[in-house]
Amino acid sequence: MSAAAYGQPAQAPASDPTNAGKAVFSRANCVGCHKWHGNGGGGYGGDALSLRKTELTRDQIIETVGCGRPGTGMPFFLRGAYDEVKCHDMNRQDAGAQMPPEGGTFLRPKDIEAVSDYVIAHIKGGGEPTFAECVAFFSSTSRVCDVYKTQAQKPDDAAAASTGKGQ
Numbered sequence: 001m002s003a004a005a006y007g008q009p010a011q012a013p014a015s016d017p018t019n020a021g022k023a024v025f026s027r028a029n030c031v032g033c034h035k036w037h038g039n040g041g042g043g044y045g046g047d048a049l050s051l052r053k054t055e056l057t058r059d060q061i062i063e064t065v066g067c068g069r070p071g072t073g074m075p076f077f078l079r080g081a082y083d084e085v086k087c088h089d090m091n092r093q094d095a096g097a098q099m100p101p102e103g104g105t106f107l108r109p110k111d112i113e114a115v116s117d118y119v120i121a122h123i124k125g126g127g128e129p130t131f132a133e134c135v136a137f138f139s140s141t142s143r144v145c146d147v148y149k150t151q152a153q154k155p156d157d158a159a160a161a162s163t164g165k166g167q
Ligand code: HEC
Pocket: 024, 025, 028, 029, 030, 031, 032, 033, 034, 044, 045, 046, 047, 048, 049, 050, 051, 053, 054, 055, 056, 061, 064, 065, 069, 072, 073, 074, 075, 077, 115, 116, 119
């Protein structure tokens, strides 16, 4: 019963089964609207909902990504959606003006599952984005992450602070 025998949980992002989904999250430009942290915000597709606060199940996320969301800026990513494949029991004609935009890239069903698993594992249920999460996402100390660093840490390293000024 001694989990402690194994020490700290291993941090092995290289073997993380959701890495494929993370790649899709970037490649399909989910980040463009939902941002790396998934909290969304204003953008060209309207206000993308927070995937951290989402209450959708895995199946519902898969459906949302494949079919988009009619009447909103959430695009569909499944090739043939509303065409060969009915979505929400609608084809293009039925959807009419509610037809969601087409994603910038089509995803295979397998990729849609992968990105949904990534959302479930790394985004859904998350609190405010942290510096550690940001660094993990970008696999580096990207300058994008600096804003989270100043929030999370006291600037106790005066030398480092004096080099990179400028907002
Ligand atoms: C062009 C901008 C845009 C892109 C790209 C985009 N989304 Fe969205 N997404 C939205 C908007 C806007 C909504 C909110 C729809 C609404 O108002 O109900 C949304 C909603 C969602 C929801 C529903 C959340 C909920 O709780 O109801 C999920 C899940 C989602 N997006 C996942 C993704 C994934 C995964 C990708 C990448 C494959 C992606 N989105 C790409 C704009 C976008």
